[in-house]
Amino acid sequence: MDTREVLCDVMRVLHDRGLLNVKGGNASIRGNGDYIWITPSKEPKHRLTPDDIVLIFLDGRWVGRTKPSIEYKMHLNLYKNYEWVKAVIHAHSPLTTLLFDLTENIDLSAYVESAVSIPCIEVVGRYPPGSDELANAVNEAVDECPVVVLQGHGVVSAAKDIYTALNAVEALEDVAEMYLMRKSLSTK
Numbered sequence: 253m254d255t256r257e258v259l260c261d262v263m264r265v266l267h268d269r270g271l272l273n274v275k276g277g278n279a280s281i282r283g284n285g286d287y288i289w290i291t292p293s294k295e296p297k298h299r300l301t302p303d304d305i306v307l308i309f310l311d312g313r314w315v316g317r318t319k320p321s322i323e324y325k326m327h328l329n330l331y332k333n334y335e336w337v338k339a340v341i342h343a344h345s346p347l348t349t350l351l352f353d354l355t356e357n358i359d360l361s362a363y364v365e366s367a368v369s370i371p372c373i374e375v376v377g378r379y380p381p382g383s384d385e386l387a388n389a390v391n392e393a394v395d396e397c398p399v400v401v402l403q404g405h406g407v408v409s410a411a412k413d414i415y416t417a418l419n420a421v422e423a424l425e426d427v428a429e430m431y432l433m434r435k436s437l438s439t440k
């Protein structure tokens with residue numbers, strides 16, 4: 253599959269799973285040079301086509317029919333600073349966001365799914381979407397762990413390939429759902 257088609261596929265999966273609204277979230281894949289492919293700003297994410305995907309150089313210049321995602325600085329920082337990062341996803345996973353509002357103390361060994369799919373979790377505070385502060389905080393966090401929860405906002409997953417990044421986002425949401433259900437079912 254063409255890289256741009258892969259990004260469209262990933263955004264459809266994220267939307268179908270309720271991990272982003274039609275105008276939220278973003279994803280990118282490193283190209284074979286000083287550039288990345290990234291999802292556009294504002295376009296409905298569930299029906300993107302390859303022509304909607306924006307090419308953006310690591311120096312910030314871009315080519316596309318619409319602007320790149322407002323979080324492009326966050327994506328570019330990760331590609332510039334970590335050679336191993338080949339793909340980045342940012343989703344607005346609702347249960348993950350809720351869980352980390354309630355607690356940051358999640359035992360990843362509690363469920364097989366999380367133990368296999370989520371290497372670790374870092375948490376960053378509340379910063380405005382699209383801001384340099386958010387981009388810098390995520391960049392620092394990825395030095396510790398490729399899966400980063402943004403408090404009150406969502407999650408960022410960086411990986412060697414985009415489906416590994418997507419798998420971690422999905423697994424984290426599954427774990428969040430199980431934690432929250434266990435909490436609500438517990439009588440103690």
Ligand SMILES: [Zn+2]
Pocket residue numbers: 276277342343344381405406
């Ligand atoms: Zn966001």
